[in-house]
Amino acid sequence: MADVLWTAEEIAAATGGQVAGDFSAAGVSIDSRTVEPGDLFVALAGVRDGHEFVAQTAQKGAAGALVSQAVETPAVVVADTFKALEALGVAARERAPQARRGAVTGSVGKTSVTRAVEAGLRRAGKAHASVKSYNNHIGVPLTLARMPRDTQRAVFEVGMNHSGEITPLSKFIRPHAVAITTVGPVHLENFAEGEIGVAKAKAEIFDGLEPGGVAVLNADNQWFDLLKGEAEKAGAVVRDFGRDAAYARLVDFVVEGQGATVVAELDGQPLSFPIRQTGVHWGPNSLCVLLMLEALGVDRPTALAALADFAPIEGRGAELEIALKGGAFTLVDESYNANPVSMQAALATLGARKVAGRKIVALTDMLELGPDSPRFHAELSQAIEKAGIDLVFCAGPLMMSLWKALPQERRGGYADAAPALAQQIVEAMQPGDVVMVKGSNGSRAGAIAAALSALGLREQV
Incomplete structure (x- = not known):
């Protein structure tokens, strides 16, 4: 089996549960269809009750299960499996105090920016990140629970459809750096205030920011002043990017075949670098990625090398x-x-x-x-x-x-x-x-x- 992520005793200690059969898990899964050998299967309630699939996951090689009722396989029994997953995520964060954590949100581009930041983090050392778009009230705790104890840096995607959804996620992550790629007219049917309501909801990302953390913000967005004000209220150091930015200013974006050259000024110094993207939004996005990597302790050459190799992902160009x-x-x-x-x-x-x-x-x-x-x-x-x-x-x-x-x-x-x-x-x-x-x-x-x-x-x- 791969490296041990959680022992049954550690899971019980984190969740207040009881061990019913000793085991060690190498991963954490909430989906019986994608369980890997060695995983801990968390039996959540959904359209179907996850407990119905515990035996099936054991047959597929799951090491054990996190359950709220008696099962015939090795398990940790808790009162509420969803709250236990949250507790497991918090325990993963607390046992890796050395890990510098970043969080990315925004109306557009958060998944691609998260993936690009991840690419830089992995070049720099032991890294961890969200998979797919696991960015909601289940996906964020799950991503935390999967974080190995020796992680050096991690990045999390954070999404929302309604006001009040990002605050608890940010407090779970407790990021050292956050980015808001942009704010636009998205999910408007859920916001009586309209787009300003979306901006305020995105600003909830600052609620869990570690003291002295960095907020990376889009200077070209019409809600920049609002977001900057909220970030500064939270004690953040603001780093802006875009054509109107003071810190990371986009000067030009030149498409060349299957890629482009980004021409910029970063903290007053000229900078030009290639990327494997042709979308015009990747001009500012690449600067957002650079600033996040800088805030998470990745050196400039490593960050630029990661951007140069980062290819468009399926469904996004x-x-x-x-x-x-x-x-x-x-x-x-x-x-x-x-x-x-x-x-x-x-x-x-x-x-x-x-x-x-x-x-x-x-x-x-x-x-x-x-x-x-x-x-x-x-x-x-x-x-x-x-x-x-x-x-x-x-x-x-x-x-x-x-x-x-x-x-x-x-x-x-x-x-x-x-x-x-x-x-x-x-x-x-x-x-x-x-x-x-x-x-x-x-x-x-x-x-x-x-x-x-x-x-x-x-x-x-």
């Missing part, structure tokens, strides 16, 4: 060449999620790109935008025109607002739901075209990206 008769088209997969801020950035990025054929977008509904949702969708037509997009394919009832706002010559096709749109798109593709797919998870933009890949391969055969 990854590219794929798809064969067609007579050539190929390029799929840009931005399907992981969407809101007005990220949609504008993605359209601007495609607009700035040099292509052999046409620039095409396939867009699905942006969700959770409240009563102004039709306007947010219709206004995308302005960004599409500015970017010089040739054809637009739309799917979903909200995207009908954009479809109606488009001139006839830009209308590629419309469908009520995302899966029905893929065939229309692939039939329109010509060699040299670039098609970007973007939309919210709930509107199934990912289904278009997946179907385009499969249809393209079928065409090749």
Whole structure:
């Protein structure tokens, strides 16, 4: 088995539970489908009660379980498994006092920035980080509970849909450095105050900041002054980034093939470095990453080397060449999620790109935008025109607002739901075209990206 993460006695001591069969665990899992040999399986209540799967996880090699009722496998028995998971996370943090911890939130880009920070931390030593987008009331304690005791640095992604959700997560992490990538009109239907409510909710990330910690903030965002004020109230040292920044100022962003060069001034000194990204949002994002790595004790050469190697991740700008008769088209997969801020950035990025054929977008509904949702969708037509997009394919009832706002010559096709749109798109593709797919998870933009890949391969055969 891999290195021991938790013994049964340690789990019991952290959670106030009782050992029912001795064991040692190398990992922690809450999903019976992905349990690995040696894991501790935490039986949480959900759509199905996790206790129903304890025996199954034992058959898959789980070392033991964290349960609130008697089971036939080695276990630690507690009163409440969710509270026990939280307690295990706190215990993991407290037994690794040497670990410098960072936390990243924001309306756009938090996962990509977290992954890039992680890349730098791993180059610098023993590191730990969130997996996937484990950024909520379960994901953050779980990520903490998985943190090895010899961790030197760690970074956590923190998300929210409502006010009051980030504060407890920040207090769990107790970060030494935090970043707010940007604030925009996201989850507006849950905020009576509108976008300022979103900004205040993001500012909750400062509530758990260690004394003298660093707050990395986007100087170009309209809520910068509000966020800076809240950070300073919390005793943070503010480091800003962006074109309007005083500390990490973006001077230029030059796209070159499959990457770009970032030209900046960092603390008054000129700095130019390459990255494996073409999205215009990666100009400021790369500076955000550098400042977070600096705050977590990673030296500049190591941080720049990590950025130079960090490639776009699936659903967030990854590219794929798809064969067609007579050539190929390029799929840009931005399907992981969407809101007005990220949609504008993605359209601007495609607009700035040099292509052999046409620039095409396939867009699905942006969700959770409240009563102004039709306007947010219709206004995308302005960004599409500015970017010089040739054809637009739309799917979903909200995207009908954009479809109606488009001139006839830009209308590629419309469908009520995302899966029905893929065939229309692939039939329109010509060699040299670039098609970007973007939309919210709930509107199934990912289904278009997946179907385009499969249809393209079928065409090749």
